[in-house]
Amino acid sequence: MEIRHMEMKDLKAVRDLELLCIREYFEKIMENKWEDLPKEFIDSLGASNPRSFRHYVEEGTSFVAEEDGIAVGFIFAKMVHHIYNVENMLWVENMGVDPYYRRLGIAYRMLQRCIEEGKRLGATVVHSAIQPDNLPSLMLHRKLGFFTDSREVALLDLEGPKPSASR
Numbered sequence: 001m002e003i004r005h006m007e008m009k010d011l012k013a014v015r016d017l018e019l020l021c022i023r024e025y026f027e028k029i030m031e032n033k034w035e036d037l038p039k040e041f042i043d044s045l046g047a048s049n050p051r052s053f054r055h056y057v058e059e060g061t062s063f064v065a066e067e068d069g070i071a072v073g074f075i076f077a078k079m080v081h082h083i084y085n086v087e088n089m090l091w092v093e094n095m096g097v098d099p100y101y102r103r104l105g106i107a108y109r110m111l112q113r114c115i116e117e118g119k120r121l122g123a124t125v126v127h128s129a130i131q132p133d134n135l136p137s138l139m140l141h142r143k144l145g146f147f148t149d150s151r152e153v154a155l156l157d158l159e160g161p162k163p164s165a166s167r
């Protein structure tokens with residue numbers, strides 16, 4: 001399994017995977033049926049939507065996990081500047097792993113790689129979008145040293161105590 005930079009050629013595979021993950025979460029929390037949602041609404045969801053995908057690819061901080069030539073995981077991130085009194089912050093927008101490949105350390109490796117890249121680009125802080133009721137995501141972030149509370153963001157100070165380097 002390889003973690004590599006996301007490329008434009010990944011659009012279809014990553015779009016399908018991100019929508020699968022969004023649908024999974026949606027069906028846990030909403031009463032509406034996914035099939036009943038307007039197509040325009042579904043098209044607007046996620047960082048892989050046609051308006052955002054290129055932006056995240058060009059940022060150079062988005063990655064896919066590839067197994068036998070197939071993208072089985074994705075992470076979307078970008079650098080943000082001059083926010084919260086910080087010059088360079090890495091913002092993690094979304095991530096997901098194909099259900100068949102979960103609990104194999106793929107998300108851990110993708111997030112770790114993304115943080116390393118952010119650090120290389122000068123980030124001193126990482127903010128990652130989370131849902132406080134999403135236990136797998138919360139546990140993943142905590143394992144990498146993020147601070148989480150009731151906010152929909154997990155916080156990692158790259159100048160603070162070092163996150164654990166191995167699983």
Ligand SMILES: CC(C)(COP(=O)(O)OP(=O)(O)OC[C@H]1O[C@@H](n2cnc3c(N)ncnc32)[C@H](O)[C@@H]1OP(=O)(O)O)[C@@H](O)C(=O)NCCC(=O)NCCS
Pocket residue numbers: 021022024025094095096097098101102103104105106107108109129130131134135136137139140141143167
């Ligand atoms: C959250 C998600 C990305 C984790 O991906 P993954 O590749 O299965 O995670 P990893 O195997 O790297 O797990 C790393 C750590 O996260 C935590 N974790 C992951 N899945 C977990 C689960 N189902 N229950 C509890 N902890 C979990 C554990 O601490 C795990 O370490 P361990 O296996 O040594 O106990 C995956 O479950 C997913 O795609 N979910 C749907 C989309 C989503 O919720 N995205 C998160 C948006 S922030």
